[in-house]
Amino acid sequence: MSNVFEFVAESRGQSGKSAARRARRTGNVPAVIYGGHREPQMLVLSHNEVIKHLAHEAVYSHVLDVNVDGKTEKAILKGVQRHPAKFQILHMDFQRVNMSEALKVHVPLHFINEQTSVGGKKGGIVAHAMIDVEVTCLPAALPDFIEVDLKGLDIGESAHLSDIILPPGVEIVALAQGPEHDHPVASMMASKASKDDAV
Numbered sequence: 001m002s003n004v005f006e007f008v009a010e011s012r013g014q015s016g017k018s019a020a021r022r023a024r025r026t027g028n029v030p031a032v033i034y035g036g037h038r039e040p041q042m043l044v045l046s047h048n049e050v051i052k053h054l055a056h057e058a059v060y061s062h063v064l065d066v067n068v069d070g071k072t073e074k075a076i077l078k079g080v081q082r083h084p085a086k087f088q089i090l091h092m093d094f095q096r097v098n099m100s101e102a103l104k105v106h107v108p109l110h111f112i113n114e115q116t117s118v119g120g121k122k123g124g125i126v127a128h129a130m131i132d133v134e135v136t137c138l139p140a141a142l143p144d145f146i147e148v149d150l151k152g153l154d155i156g157e158s159a160h161l162s163d164i165i166l167p168p169g170v171e172i173v174a175l176a177q178g179p180e181h182d183h184p185v186a187s188m189m190a191s192k193a194s195k196d197d198a199v
Helices: 019-025 047-054 057-061 192-198
Strands: 008-013 028-033 039-045 065-069 071-082 089-096 103-113 126-129 130-136 146-149 158-160 182-190
Touching: 008 047, 019 028, 019 089, 028 047, 028 071, 039 047, 039 065, 039 089, 047 089, 057 071, 057 103, 103 126
Parallel strands: 008 065, 028 089, 103 146
Antiparallel strands: 008 039, 028 039, 065 071, 071 089, 103 130, 126 182, 158 182
């Protein structure tokens, strides 16, 4: 089985829309890798392999190996362009990673204890305001996901960014911009059944 966190690519000499279309016609995905104080490089990857890799949530918040013509570079996946109607990946963006420099990445949020929370036991329903959060950290500290524990959440209450317990070395980008950016990530709403019980 191939490593989920390794993308095998070939360098693509030509850029532009016509070259990208040619790559797609031959079952490949055009891509670019940039950053790391070096020039951007055009790539092509196997569409079938890309689809298999993207099925794993952790790929989107993990330091990846991008093997270009046999040479491996560390990178993160910064963008995936999908076809609006077909099951097709149109383009991918990789950003090179320096293991000694902090990076910004969107990390998935995993909500736990919804049913057993204070509000959940009363029949409340959780409304998710966010499914991921942008964090900054060194590549070695990058988590696959961040848990949001809702066990103390009652009906009418919300969990905010500042309530999230973060792994060591990880910071939420929005919170560094001031208290007005402490947005809710989930709210406990009263269901119709719980409202009827209260009557």
